[in-house]
Amino acid sequence: MKFTIIAEDGMARRAVLKINGKRLDTPAFVPVATLASVRGLDVRDLREMGVQAVISNTYHLHMKPGDELIRQYGGIHRFMNYDGIVMTDSGGFQAFSLGFGMEHGVGKIADNIFLEGLKSAEYRGERWAFVDDDGVTFRDPLYSRKARFTPEISMRIQSNLGSDIIFAFDECTSPLSNYDYTKKALERTHKWALRCLEAYDRKQKIFGIVQGGEYRDLREKSARFINSLPFDGFGIGGSLGKSKRDMLNILEWVIPLLDREKPVHLLGIGGVEDIFEGVERGVDTFDCVTPTRWARRGVLFVSPFSGGNRRNKFRVHIKRSEFRLDDRPLDEWCDCFVCQNHSRAYLRHLFKANELTFFRLASYHNVYFMVKLMREIRESIVLGRFFELKKTWLGA
Incomplete structure (x- = not known):
């Protein structure tokens, strides 16, 4: 992978990412292809639009149709007949969305990304995901079966999928998580990052994820730790605070601590205002389901x-x-x-x-x-x- 900065305007930068003979011009919006498909569109549409990269969901593809099937088919590019860059997340987001996200009634999409967009933060339902120090157990009635994710399993699944860029397995915390829990989750995420670096497929490029919730000391600690490891790029994930201002603060704390020569991806964010604010602070790529979900x-x-x-x-x-x-x-x-x-x-x-x-x-x-x-x-x-x-x- 080669990441070349072409021009800068303040912290905003125009760059080119090349990997496996494919090109991504940044800043870029990366459409979400959850189940190896951008909802409502086909790969011909993506080519016509000039979409150079998509991001697929490791957890959901593992559950349906199964990463082993995709491996036997020849990998996700051949499976979906897409010749652009494919990123895959780690499954860590589902630890939140199917866990505390369900229990707390909060999400990271639509208008309830921040607590200021909620009328209340009431209990919504039973959790389907349970985190421990070794990994996450999913009891998912949607697929009528259980699943177990650890850093090693996530790396194996993403290797089977054959994506170009993968993300380290992490714990994405809820905006309702307090400082003590967020700190424990951060320590867990850092240990998992080391395990991911030991286990990942060297044919793929791996991004480490900066966590720490809305807490400055935890975010800065995480940025320094992830930056010290041999990751190929960085993701900024987890709870981004209780307001848009919190999110901008997090970007301002974190990005200056990351290697300027490596790409930065903001996970799960893609509103027009958010993109301008993120680019201004040094974000290179964004992903979000809102374009097709709102459609x-x-x-x-x-x-x-x-x-x-x-x-x-x-x-x-x-x-x-x-x-x-x-x-x-x-x-x-x-x-x-x-x-x-x-x-x-x-x-x-x-x-x-x-x-x-x-x-x-x-x-x-x-x-x-x-x-x-x-x-x-x-x-x-x-x-x-x-x-x-x-x-x-x-x-x-």
Whole structure:
């Protein structure tokens, strides 16, 4: 793997990551292909959009169809017929989402990423994941079976998948986890990082994950420890605090402590505002399920040139009656297939009629929107105009 920085504008940087004959221009948004598929799209769509990398889910692929099957098939690239870069997470996020995430009623997607987006943090349900010092036990009724993940098992599964970039197995903590628990989880994550480095497939490149919740001393301790190890890049994960300001603080604490010559990935974050703020602080790549998840709910991304702003989170709900006779394209700035060929009125009709065509068109637009935004961000960094572009999108 080679990571080459081409231009910088403050901490924001334009770079190129090359691995196994494949190229990723950064900053980049990496669509989530949970089960070796970006929901609603196929690999032809991804190629048309210029998607250079996707990230798949180690836990879910292990449970269905099984990493051993994918290995026998020839690896995830051949399995999904995708010739771009494939990243895989470690399964550590599911330790949270199926564990304390279910018990605490908090997540890392949609509008409940931070506690400020919750009406309450009430108990929501029984946990399906149980963490101990050696690993995580999953009792998942969705798949009607149990699973056991340890650092070594995660490395073996990711080797079977044959992804290009893998992540170390970690414990992703809840925003409701207190200092003492977060500290214990951090110590566990650091021990697991060492075990991952012993066990991972050397044909793959491995990123270490910085944890520590919202606590500065723990985040800085983790950044220094992970940076001291021979990882090929870094992920910033776990609970990112109770507000957007907390998340920005974490990035400001952590990134200056990491090797500037290695790529930094912000796990599970991909809102328009978050991307600008993350790039400004030195993040190279982002992943998030929101483009396709929101699309399935009828929520579509729009730029400032078509009414998008911080208040509406750069999105509109197409079901609204104001779009019933609206013959304009969804977004004047976007030049995707959907915006070039279909009106807001038609998209509203498809959504209201529950037509399957809507889910593909909406997903296509939302993913393309993010790809184009990242392209403009990269160009602005090269021209030394990143902060000008940020102001255009986010305001003063």
